[in-house]
Amino acid sequence: MLELYQFQHSTFCLKVRMVLQAKKMSYRTIEITPGIGQVNVFKLSGQRKVPLLKDGENVVADSSAIIEYLENITKEPQLIPSEPQESTNAHIIEDWADTTLAKEIRIELIKAAAIDPSLREALLPEDLPESFKDLISKLPLEFMNGFTQAINNEKSNNLLNSLEKISNLVKTQQWLVGNSLSIADIAVASQLSLLSFPTSSGESLFGKGCPGYKDNPLLEPLFNWRNNLEQLLLERDPAQI
Ligand SMILES: N[C@@H](CCC(=O)N[C@@H](CS)C(=O)NCC(=O)O)C(=O)O
Structure with missing residues:
Protein backbone atom coordinates (compact mmCIF):
# COMPACT_ATOMS: atom_id res chain seq x y z
CA MET A 1 0.00 0.00 0.00
CA THR A 74 0.40 3.75 -13.35
CA LYS A 75 0.21 5.04 -16.90
CA GLU A 76 -3.53 5.77 -17.04
CA PRO A 77 -4.71 8.43 -17.26
CA GLN A 78 -1.56 10.04 -18.59
CA LEU A 79 -1.10 13.33 -16.70
CA ILE A 80 2.28 14.38 -18.09
CA PRO A 81 1.69 14.93 -21.82
CA SER A 82 4.11 13.28 -24.23
CA GLU A 83 3.56 15.65 -27.18
CA PRO A 84 6.54 18.05 -26.89
CA GLN A 85 4.65 21.37 -26.98
CA GLU A 86 2.01 20.19 -24.51
CA SER A 87 4.66 18.65 -22.29
CA THR A 88 6.61 21.94 -22.22
CA ASN A 89 3.48 24.00 -21.47
CA ALA A 90 2.34 21.62 -18.72
CA HIS A 91 5.79 21.65 -17.15
CA ILE A 92 6.03 25.47 -17.22
CA ILE A 93 2.54 25.86 -15.70
CA GLU A 94 3.30 23.29 -12.99
CA ASP A 95 6.56 25.05 -12.15
CA TRP A 96 4.82 28.46 -12.01
CA ALA A 97 2.03 27.08 -9.80
CA ASP A 98 4.52 25.40 -7.41
CA THR A 99 6.66 28.54 -7.03
CA THR A 100 5.25 32.01 -7.84
CA LEU A 101 1.58 31.11 -7.44
CA ALA A 102 2.17 29.09 -4.26
CA LYS A 103 4.21 31.89 -2.67
CA GLU A 104 1.75 34.70 -3.50
CA ILE A 105 -1.24 32.67 -2.33
CA ARG A 106 0.50 31.80 0.96
CA ILE A 107 1.05 35.53 1.58
CA GLU A 108 -2.65 36.24 0.91
CA LEU A 109 -3.63 33.48 3.33
CA ILE A 110 -1.40 34.89 6.08
CA LYS A 111 -3.02 38.31 5.58
CA ALA A 112 -6.51 36.79 5.67
CA ALA A 113 -5.71 34.78 8.81
CA ALA A 114 -4.42 37.93 10.51
CA ILE A 115 -7.84 39.54 10.38
CA ASP A 116 -9.96 36.40 10.84
CA PRO A 117 -9.47 34.49 14.12
CA SER A 118 -11.83 31.69 13.03
CA LEU A 119 -9.72 31.06 9.91
CA ARG A 120 -6.58 31.04 12.08
CA GLU A 121 -8.07 28.42 14.35
CA ALA A 122 -9.47 26.28 11.51
CA LEU A 123 -6.02 26.12 9.90
CA LEU A 124 -4.38 24.51 12.93
CA PRO A 125 -3.75 20.76 12.85
CA GLU A 126 -6.76 18.85 14.21
CA ASP A 127 -4.80 17.07 16.95
CA LEU A 128 -3.63 20.25 18.72
CA PRO A 129 -5.05 20.73 22.23
CA GLU A 130 -8.14 22.98 22.33
CA SER A 131 -6.41 25.33 24.79
CA PHE A 132 -3.65 26.02 22.27
CA LYS A 133 -6.13 26.61 19.42
CA ASP A 134 -7.98 29.05 21.65
CA LEU A 135 -4.75 30.93 22.34
CA ILE A 136 -3.94 31.25 18.62
CA SER A 137 -7.44 32.50 17.76
CA LYS A 138 -7.11 35.17 20.47
CA LEU A 139 -3.71 36.55 19.44
CA PRO A 140 -4.09 40.32 19.42
CA LEU A 141 -5.01 41.80 16.06
CA GLU A 142 -2.25 44.43 16.32
CA PHE A 143 0.33 41.67 16.64
CA MET A 144 -0.96 39.84 13.57
CA ASN A 145 -1.31 43.06 11.59
CA GLY A 146 2.27 44.05 12.35
CA PHE A 147 3.32 40.70 10.98
CA THR A 148 1.41 41.08 7.73
CA GLN A 149 2.41 44.69 7.20
CA ALA A 150 5.97 43.47 7.23
CA ILE A 151 5.08 41.28 4.27
CA ASN A 152 3.20 43.92 2.28
CA ASN A 153 -0.29 45.25 2.72
CA GLU A 154 -1.25 45.65 -0.93
CA LYS A 155 -3.26 43.07 -2.84
CA SER A 156 -0.97 41.39 -5.31
CA ASN A 157 -1.82 42.75 -8.75
CA ASN A 158 0.27 40.07 -10.39
CA LEU A 159 -1.64 37.37 -8.61
CA LEU A 160 -5.06 38.85 -9.42
CA ASN A 161 -4.08 39.42 -13.07
CA SER A 162 -2.88 35.88 -13.53
CA LEU A 163 -5.93 34.41 -11.82
CA GLU A 164 -8.32 36.56 -13.88
CA LYS A 165 -6.63 35.35 -17.07
CA ILE A 166 -7.01 31.69 -16.06
CA SER A 167 -10.57 32.40 -14.94
CA ASN A 168 -11.39 33.73 -18.42
CA LEU A 169 -9.71 30.80 -20.09
CA VAL A 170 -11.64 28.14 -18.18
CA LYS A 171 -14.94 29.75 -19.20
CA THR A 172 -14.44 28.26 -22.65
CA GLN A 173 -11.96 25.42 -22.20
CA GLN A 174 -11.96 22.64 -19.64
CA TRP A 175 -8.24 21.86 -19.56
CA LEU A 176 -5.29 24.25 -19.34
CA VAL A 177 -3.15 22.18 -21.71
CA GLY A 178 -4.34 19.98 -24.57
CA ASN A 179 -7.63 18.09 -24.53
CA SER A 180 -7.41 16.19 -21.28
CA LEU A 181 -6.62 16.53 -17.60
CA SER A 182 -2.92 17.15 -17.01
CA ILE A 183 -0.52 18.00 -14.26
CA ALA A 184 -1.02 21.69 -15.20
CA ASP A 185 -4.69 21.59 -14.09
CA ILE A 186 -3.84 19.72 -10.90
CA ALA A 187 -0.92 21.99 -9.97
CA VAL A 188 -3.02 25.17 -10.36
CA ALA A 189 -6.20 23.77 -8.76
CA SER A 190 -4.36 22.49 -5.69
CA GLN A 191 -2.78 25.89 -4.94
CA LEU A 192 -6.18 27.60 -5.25
CA SER A 193 -7.40 25.67 -2.22
CA LEU A 194 -5.93 28.27 0.16
CA LEU A 195 -7.79 31.16 -1.52
CA SER A 196 -11.17 29.43 -1.31
CA PHE A 197 -11.19 26.18 0.64
CA PRO A 198 -12.87 23.30 -1.22
CA THR A 199 -15.16 20.68 0.36
CA SER A 200 -12.20 18.31 0.73
CA SER A 201 -10.58 20.73 3.24
CA GLY A 202 -13.18 19.68 5.80
CA GLU A 203 -16.10 21.29 7.55
CA SER A 204 -14.17 23.86 9.56
CA LEU A 205 -12.46 25.36 6.48
CA PHE A 206 -14.99 24.85 3.69
CA GLY A 207 -16.36 28.22 2.56
CA LYS A 208 -13.51 30.15 4.17
CA GLY A 209 -10.68 31.76 2.25
CA CYS A 210 -9.10 35.06 1.32
CA PRO A 211 -11.29 38.15 0.95
CA GLY A 212 -10.94 39.78 -2.46
CA TYR A 213 -10.41 36.37 -4.05
CA LYS A 214 -13.00 33.85 -2.83
CA ASP A 215 -15.75 36.48 -3.19
CA ASN A 216 -14.41 38.11 -6.38
CA PRO A 217 -17.01 37.73 -9.20
CA LEU A 218 -14.24 37.75 -11.83
CA LEU A 219 -12.78 34.63 -10.23
CA GLU A 220 -16.08 32.76 -9.96
CA PRO A 221 -15.47 30.73 -13.17
CA LEU A 222 -12.03 29.79 -11.79
CA PHE A 223 -13.35 28.44 -8.48
CA ASN A 224 -16.23 26.68 -10.28
CA TRP A 225 -13.65 25.02 -12.53
CA ARG A 226 -11.67 23.95 -9.46
CA ASN A 227 -14.84 22.63 -7.77
CA ASN A 228 -15.81 20.64 -10.88
CA LEU A 229 -12.33 19.16 -11.05
CA GLU A 230 -12.47 18.18 -7.38
CA GLN A 231 -15.88 16.56 -7.93
CA LEU A 232 -14.63 14.65 -10.96
CA LEU A 233 -11.67 13.31 -8.99
CA LEU A 234 -13.77 12.41 -5.95
CA GLU A 235 -15.92 10.22 -8.16
CA ARG A 236 -12.76 8.26 -9.04
CA ASP A 237 -11.40 8.09 -5.50
CA PRO A 238 -10.57 4.52 -4.46
CA ALA A 239 -11.72 3.53 -0.97
CA GLN A 240 -9.17 5.50 1.01
CA ILE A 241 -7.94 3.97 4.26
N1 LIG B 1 8.67 21.77 -3.78
C1 LIG B 1 8.11 20.95 -2.73
C2 LIG B 1 7.52 21.88 -1.66
C3 LIG B 1 7.06 21.10 -0.45
C4 LIG B 1 6.79 22.03 0.73
O1 LIG B 1 7.10 23.23 0.70
N2 LIG B 1 6.26 21.44 1.80
C5 LIG B 1 5.96 22.19 3.00
C6 LIG B 1 4.50 21.99 3.36
S1 LIG B 1 3.48 22.84 2.23
C7 LIG B 1 6.76 21.63 4.15
O2 LIG B 1 6.93 20.45 4.30
N3 LIG B 1 7.26 22.54 5.01
C8 LIG B 1 7.92 22.14 6.22
C9 LIG B 1 9.30 22.68 6.33
O3 LIG B 1 9.76 23.43 5.43
O4 LIG B 1 9.93 22.34 7.34
C10 LIG B 1 7.06 20.03 -3.33
O5 LIG B 1 6.60 20.28 -4.44
O6 LIG B 1 6.74 19.01 -2.70
Whole structure:
Protein backbone atom coordinates (compact mmCIF):
# COMPACT_ATOMS: atom_id res chain seq x y z
CA MET A 1 0.00 0.00 0.00
CA LEU A 2 1.32 3.44 -0.94
CA GLU A 3 1.85 5.73 2.06
CA LEU A 4 1.61 9.50 1.74
CA TYR A 5 3.23 11.46 4.57
CA GLN A 6 1.44 14.77 4.62
CA PHE A 7 0.24 17.92 6.33
CA GLN A 8 -3.54 17.97 5.98
CA HIS A 9 -3.80 21.47 4.49
CA SER A 10 -0.59 21.54 2.44
CA THR A 11 -1.36 22.41 -1.17
CA PHE A 12 1.56 20.25 -2.35
CA CYS A 13 0.08 17.26 -0.50
CA LEU A 14 -3.31 18.00 -2.06
CA LYS A 15 -1.61 18.05 -5.47
CA VAL A 16 -0.32 14.51 -4.90
CA ARG A 17 -3.69 13.30 -3.53
CA MET A 18 -5.41 14.66 -6.66
CA VAL A 19 -3.03 12.64 -8.85
CA LEU A 20 -3.61 9.50 -6.75
CA GLN A 21 -7.37 10.03 -7.17
CA ALA A 22 -7.07 10.67 -10.91
CA LYS A 23 -5.16 7.42 -11.31
CA LYS A 24 -7.54 5.56 -8.96
CA MET A 25 -4.61 4.38 -6.84
CA SER A 26 -5.16 3.09 -3.31
CA TYR A 27 -3.11 4.81 -0.64
CA ARG A 28 -3.15 5.74 2.97
CA THR A 29 -2.20 9.09 4.45
CA ILE A 30 0.08 9.53 7.44
CA GLU A 31 -0.55 12.89 9.10
CA ILE A 32 2.68 14.59 10.17
CA THR A 33 2.75 17.00 13.10
CA PRO A 34 4.74 20.07 11.98
CA GLY A 35 8.07 20.12 13.84
CA ILE A 36 8.35 16.93 15.84
CA GLY A 37 6.70 14.71 13.20
CA GLN A 38 9.18 15.89 10.59
CA VAL A 39 11.98 14.03 12.38
CA ASN A 40 10.52 10.81 10.99
CA VAL A 41 10.26 12.37 7.51
CA PHE A 42 13.95 13.32 7.77
CA LYS A 43 14.93 9.82 8.90
CA LEU A 44 13.13 8.31 5.92
CA SER A 45 14.24 10.73 3.21
CA GLY A 46 17.14 12.91 4.39
CA GLN A 47 14.97 16.04 4.05
CA ARG A 48 12.13 17.37 6.18
CA LYS A 49 9.41 18.45 3.76
CA VAL A 50 6.12 16.81 2.91
CA PRO A 51 4.65 15.39 0.73
CA LEU A 52 6.72 12.25 1.00
CA LEU A 53 5.67 9.03 -0.71
CA LYS A 54 6.70 5.59 0.54
CA ASP A 55 6.12 2.65 -1.76
CA GLY A 56 7.72 -0.32 -0.02
CA GLU A 57 11.45 0.30 -0.18
CA ASN A 58 11.06 3.33 -2.46
CA VAL A 59 10.87 6.73 -0.79
CA VAL A 60 10.21 9.81 -2.95
CA ALA A 61 10.14 13.44 -1.79
CA ASP A 62 8.81 16.52 -3.66
CA SER A 63 5.37 16.62 -5.26
CA SER A 64 6.67 16.84 -8.84
CA ALA A 65 9.07 13.90 -8.36
CA ILE A 66 6.31 11.89 -6.66
CA ILE A 67 3.96 12.55 -9.59
CA GLU A 68 6.61 11.44 -12.08
CA TYR A 69 7.05 8.29 -10.01
CA LEU A 70 3.29 7.63 -9.98
CA GLU A 71 3.07 8.33 -13.71
CA ASN A 72 5.71 5.62 -14.28
CA ILE A 73 3.98 2.96 -12.21
CA THR A 74 0.40 3.75 -13.35
CA LYS A 75 0.21 5.04 -16.90
CA GLU A 76 -3.53 5.77 -17.04
CA PRO A 77 -4.71 8.43 -17.26
CA GLN A 78 -1.56 10.04 -18.59
CA LEU A 79 -1.10 13.33 -16.70
CA ILE A 80 2.28 14.38 -18.09
CA PRO A 81 1.69 14.93 -21.82
CA SER A 82 4.11 13.28 -24.23
CA GLU A 83 3.56 15.65 -27.18
CA PRO A 84 6.54 18.05 -26.89
CA GLN A 85 4.65 21.37 -26.98
CA GLU A 86 2.01 20.19 -24.51
CA SER A 87 4.66 18.65 -22.29
CA THR A 88 6.61 21.94 -22.22
CA ASN A 89 3.48 24.00 -21.47
CA ALA A 90 2.34 21.62 -18.72
CA HIS A 91 5.79 21.65 -17.15
CA ILE A 92 6.03 25.47 -17.22
CA ILE A 93 2.54 25.86 -15.70
CA GLU A 94 3.30 23.29 -12.99
CA ASP A 95 6.56 25.05 -12.15
CA TRP A 96 4.82 28.46 -12.01
CA ALA A 97 2.03 27.08 -9.80
CA ASP A 98 4.52 25.40 -7.41
CA THR A 99 6.66 28.54 -7.03
CA THR A 100 5.25 32.01 -7.84
CA LEU A 101 1.58 31.11 -7.44
CA ALA A 102 2.17 29.09 -4.26
CA LYS A 103 4.21 31.89 -2.67
CA GLU A 104 1.75 34.70 -3.50
CA ILE A 105 -1.24 32.67 -2.33
CA ARG A 106 0.50 31.80 0.96
CA ILE A 107 1.05 35.53 1.58
CA GLU A 108 -2.65 36.24 0.91
CA LEU A 109 -3.63 33.48 3.33
CA ILE A 110 -1.40 34.89 6.08
CA LYS A 111 -3.02 38.31 5.58
CA ALA A 112 -6.51 36.79 5.67
CA ALA A 113 -5.71 34.78 8.81
CA ALA A 114 -4.42 37.93 10.51
CA ILE A 115 -7.84 39.54 10.38
CA ASP A 116 -9.96 36.40 10.84
CA PRO A 117 -9.47 34.49 14.12
CA SER A 118 -11.83 31.69 13.03
CA LEU A 119 -9.72 31.06 9.91
CA ARG A 120 -6.58 31.04 12.08
CA GLU A 121 -8.07 28.42 14.35
CA ALA A 122 -9.47 26.28 11.51
CA LEU A 123 -6.02 26.12 9.90
CA LEU A 124 -4.38 24.51 12.93
CA PRO A 125 -3.75 20.76 12.85
CA GLU A 126 -6.76 18.85 14.21
CA ASP A 127 -4.80 17.07 16.95
CA LEU A 128 -3.63 20.25 18.72
CA PRO A 129 -5.05 20.73 22.23
CA GLU A 130 -8.14 22.98 22.33
CA SER A 131 -6.41 25.33 24.79
CA PHE A 132 -3.65 26.02 22.27
CA LYS A 133 -6.13 26.61 19.42
CA ASP A 134 -7.98 29.05 21.65
CA LEU A 135 -4.75 30.93 22.34
CA ILE A 136 -3.94 31.25 18.62
CA SER A 137 -7.44 32.50 17.76
CA LYS A 138 -7.11 35.17 20.47
CA LEU A 139 -3.71 36.55 19.44
CA PRO A 140 -4.09 40.32 19.42
CA LEU A 141 -5.01 41.80 16.06
CA GLU A 142 -2.25 44.43 16.32
CA PHE A 143 0.33 41.67 16.64
CA MET A 144 -0.96 39.84 13.57
CA ASN A 145 -1.31 43.06 11.59
CA GLY A 146 2.27 44.05 12.35
CA PHE A 147 3.32 40.70 10.98
CA THR A 148 1.41 41.08 7.73
CA GLN A 149 2.41 44.69 7.20
CA ALA A 150 5.97 43.47 7.23
CA ILE A 151 5.08 41.28 4.27
CA ASN A 152 3.20 43.92 2.28
CA ASN A 153 -0.29 45.25 2.72
CA GLU A 154 -1.25 45.65 -0.93
CA LYS A 155 -3.26 43.07 -2.84
CA SER A 156 -0.97 41.39 -5.31
CA ASN A 157 -1.82 42.75 -8.75
CA ASN A 158 0.27 40.07 -10.39
CA LEU A 159 -1.64 37.37 -8.61
CA LEU A 160 -5.06 38.85 -9.42
CA ASN A 161 -4.08 39.42 -13.07
CA SER A 162 -2.88 35.88 -13.53
CA LEU A 163 -5.93 34.41 -11.82
CA GLU A 164 -8.32 36.56 -13.88
CA LYS A 165 -6.63 35.35 -17.07
CA ILE A 166 -7.01 31.69 -16.06
CA SER A 167 -10.57 32.40 -14.94
CA ASN A 168 -11.39 33.73 -18.42
CA LEU A 169 -9.71 30.80 -20.09
CA VAL A 170 -11.64 28.14 -18.18
CA LYS A 171 -14.94 29.75 -19.20
CA THR A 172 -14.44 28.26 -22.65
CA GLN A 173 -11.96 25.42 -22.20
CA GLN A 174 -11.96 22.64 -19.64
CA TRP A 175 -8.24 21.86 -19.56
CA LEU A 176 -5.29 24.25 -19.34
CA VAL A 177 -3.15 22.18 -21.71
CA GLY A 178 -4.34 19.98 -24.57
CA ASN A 179 -7.63 18.09 -24.53
CA SER A 180 -7.41 16.19 -21.28
CA LEU A 181 -6.62 16.53 -17.60
CA SER A 182 -2.92 17.15 -17.01
CA ILE A 183 -0.52 18.00 -14.26
CA ALA A 184 -1.02 21.69 -15.20
CA ASP A 185 -4.69 21.59 -14.09
CA ILE A 186 -3.84 19.72 -10.90
CA ALA A 187 -0.92 21.99 -9.97
CA VAL A 188 -3.02 25.17 -10.36
CA ALA A 189 -6.20 23.77 -8.76
CA SER A 190 -4.36 22.49 -5.69
CA GLN A 191 -2.78 25.89 -4.94
CA LEU A 192 -6.18 27.60 -5.25
CA SER A 193 -7.40 25.67 -2.22
CA LEU A 194 -5.93 28.27 0.16
CA LEU A 195 -7.79 31.16 -1.52
CA SER A 196 -11.17 29.43 -1.31
CA PHE A 197 -11.19 26.18 0.64
CA PRO A 198 -12.87 23.30 -1.22
CA THR A 199 -15.16 20.68 0.36
CA SER A 200 -12.20 18.31 0.73
CA SER A 201 -10.58 20.73 3.24
CA GLY A 202 -13.18 19.68 5.80
CA GLU A 203 -16.10 21.29 7.55
CA SER A 204 -14.17 23.86 9.56
CA LEU A 205 -12.46 25.36 6.48
CA PHE A 206 -14.99 24.85 3.69
CA GLY A 207 -16.36 28.22 2.56
CA LYS A 208 -13.51 30.15 4.17
CA GLY A 209 -10.68 31.76 2.25
CA CYS A 210 -9.10 35.06 1.32
CA PRO A 211 -11.29 38.15 0.95
CA GLY A 212 -10.94 39.78 -2.46
CA TYR A 213 -10.41 36.37 -4.05
CA LYS A 214 -13.00 33.85 -2.83
CA ASP A 215 -15.75 36.48 -3.19
CA ASN A 216 -14.41 38.11 -6.38
CA PRO A 217 -17.01 37.73 -9.20
CA LEU A 218 -14.24 37.75 -11.83
CA LEU A 219 -12.78 34.63 -10.23
CA GLU A 220 -16.08 32.76 -9.96
CA PRO A 221 -15.47 30.73 -13.17
CA LEU A 222 -12.03 29.79 -11.79
CA PHE A 223 -13.35 28.44 -8.48
CA ASN A 224 -16.23 26.68 -10.28
CA TRP A 225 -13.65 25.02 -12.53
CA ARG A 226 -11.67 23.95 -9.46
CA ASN A 227 -14.84 22.63 -7.77
CA ASN A 228 -15.81 20.64 -10.88
CA LEU A 229 -12.33 19.16 -11.05
CA GLU A 230 -12.47 18.18 -7.38
CA GLN A 231 -15.88 16.56 -7.93
CA LEU A 232 -14.63 14.65 -10.96
CA LEU A 233 -11.67 13.31 -8.99
CA LEU A 234 -13.77 12.41 -5.95
CA GLU A 235 -15.92 10.22 -8.16
CA ARG A 236 -12.76 8.26 -9.04
CA ASP A 237 -11.40 8.09 -5.50
CA PRO A 238 -10.57 4.52 -4.46
CA ALA A 239 -11.72 3.53 -0.97
CA GLN A 240 -9.17 5.50 1.01
CA ILE A 241 -7.94 3.97 4.26
N1 LIG B 1 8.67 21.77 -3.78
C1 LIG B 1 8.11 20.95 -2.73
C2 LIG B 1 7.52 21.88 -1.66
C3 LIG B 1 7.06 21.10 -0.45
C4 LIG B 1 6.79 22.03 0.73
O1 LIG B 1 7.10 23.23 0.70
N2 LIG B 1 6.26 21.44 1.80
C5 LIG B 1 5.96 22.19 3.00
C6 LIG B 1 4.50 21.99 3.36
S1 LIG B 1 3.48 22.84 2.23
C7 LIG B 1 6.76 21.63 4.15
O2 LIG B 1 6.93 20.45 4.30
N3 LIG B 1 7.26 22.54 5.01
C8 LIG B 1 7.92 22.14 6.22
C9 LIG B 1 9.30 22.68 6.33
O3 LIG B 1 9.76 23.43 5.43
O4 LIG B 1 9.93 22.34 7.34
C10 LIG B 1 7.06 20.03 -3.33
O5 LIG B 1 6.60 20.28 -4.44
O6 LIG B 1 6.74 19.01 -2.70
